[in-house]
Amino acid sequence: MHVGGAAEWLLEPKTLAELAKAVSAARESGMPVRILGKGANLIVEDGTVPGVTIATDRLNLMWRPEAQLGGEALEALLSELGSGQMPEARLAPQARTDGLRLLALCGATHQRLVSTVQELGWSGLEGLVGVPGHVGGGVAMNAGGKWGEMWSVVEAIMVVAEDGCLRILRREQCAPSYRNGNLGTQVVAAALLKFQLDEVLAVKERTKTFLKEKNAVQPVTEWSAGCVFKNPDKTQSCGRTTGQLVDQAGLKGRCVGGAEISPKHGNFIVNKGHATATDVLELVRIAQETVFERFGVQLEMEAKVWRAAR
Ligand SMILES: Cc1cc2nc3c(=O)[nH]c(=O)nc-3n(C[C@H](O)[C@H](O)[C@H](O)COP(=O)(O)OP(=O)(O)OC[C@H]3O[C@@H](n4cnc5c(N)ncnc54)[C@H](O)[C@@H]3O)c2cc1C
Incomplete structure (x- = not known):
């Protein structure tokens, strides 16, 4: 999402033995351990993320x-x-x-x-x-x-x-x-x-078709954390996806600071370039509250939120 603060400790192991050692050393010293992949499903709060963040970038073979x-x-x-x-x-x-x-x-x-x-x-x-x-x-x-x-x-x-x-x-x-x-x-x-x-x-043809379809409905060129919420149980939502519920609640295009509920897909919050994590999380709250009030459906987070110390 390109929001959020820094890690208190960042470790970048380059072998699996180093990964195991990093995880156990952090746990033994009683620090919280977080694993950072590409960060494509993360909302990191503004501030410092306490404990040890272990990035997997270098384990790429x-x-x-x-x-x-x-x-x-x-x-x-x-x-x-x-x-x-x-x-x-x-x-x-x-x-x-x-x-x-x-x-x-x-x-x-x-x-x-x-x-x-x-x-x-x-x-x-x-x-x-x-x-x-x-x-x-x-x-x-x-x-x-x-x-x-x-x-x-x-x-x-x-x-x-x-x-x-x-x-x-x-x-x-x-x-x-x-x-x-x-x-x-x-x-x-x-x-x-x-x-x-x-x-x-x-295989190439299927891959191409799926990518084309995905690009048509998702804001793939903007900064986001992918789908913010899981799709609800269909019996609860009368068959509607989260994107449809957010859309029907009139929330597409709703902005807080530099964050926006994507006009293209209601389950995406995008960073328009200057969003803070606080902006993004306020939109999360608004979407959850509004969808619950309108349809009685409790939206459950799919994206992971990493809490930070201020
Ligand atoms: C434009 C866009 C489109 C997307 N479309 C989809 C989609 O169609 N379907 C879909 O499922 N997702 C989608 N996503 C979300 C995201 O791509 C996936 O969830 C992806 O699997 C996240 O991988 P990551 O490495 O970025 O994980 P991160 O975001 O870095 O981490 C996500 C969670 O996984 C944990 N984690 C990461 N690595 C490890 C590890 N090695 N061991 C244990 N835990 C780990 C993290 O601690 C965190 O809790 C989309 C995201 C974007 C930005």
Whole structure:
């Protein structure tokens, strides 16, 4: 959103071992720990964000692991990664029809992921086109939409667990739901993603169509935190999305300071260039209050708010 203050401490690990160490050192010293992906779903308050913020930007590598990767081989590969080694020898290039898997560290961007798989003609993540973020943020938030979501391609993830150790969680050990990876305080370190083989042109065509449709309805060129609210239960909202409720409440185009409820999409608050987090959060309050008064629907935040000390 391009609003908000500074982090009290900012750590930028460049290996998974450093990530695990950063998380446990911060927890042991009793400081709050926050993980910053691309910041595409965050509203950071004005002031100083207390404690330790760990940015995943430098953990941005992505590989095609060997074709027959299961059971112990997967554990071995991920633990090599965890110890800071880069397992290049076992990750030789293969035909596009082999393996159908990508292993991505948490700071690899969605954009790179989507463009890599479309070049390979692998299907499963076309719906993530135009969704800014890092793999770790995408897994934590279960990013996606009507054309699919991150967890539909997750085979396993590696996390920094509550005790500070790196652990592998297979898909069946996790319970992702709508816009939530349900991982609690675990930090996503890496993800092993599995795709379906398709024709390159077909994947490219779908990706292009989805992006065009997304660009037509969302203010993608403006600063925002994506959808501010989750869509409500359809029975409660008579089938209406949050964007439609905000629109019908007459709130599109409503401004506070430099922040505006997007005239293009009611579930987006955009920064017109000089907004503060206080402006944005005031619009959040107005939208929640007005929609509740008009329709009796309580809008639940999808974007995460990071509280700051003044
Ligand atoms: C123009 C625009 C369009 C968007 N469209 C969509 C859309 O269609 N669908 C959709 O789902 N989202 C959408 N979003 C929101 C955003 O792109 C996604 O939520 C994305 O997954 C956020 O990833 P991030 O890396 O930026 O996470 P951040 O915003 O940095 O973090 C979001 C949350 O995830 C946590 N987190 C980040 N990394 C990790 C990690 N490694 N381990 C554990 N927790 C972590 C953070 O602590 C925070 O709580 C959009 C945003 C914008 C700006």
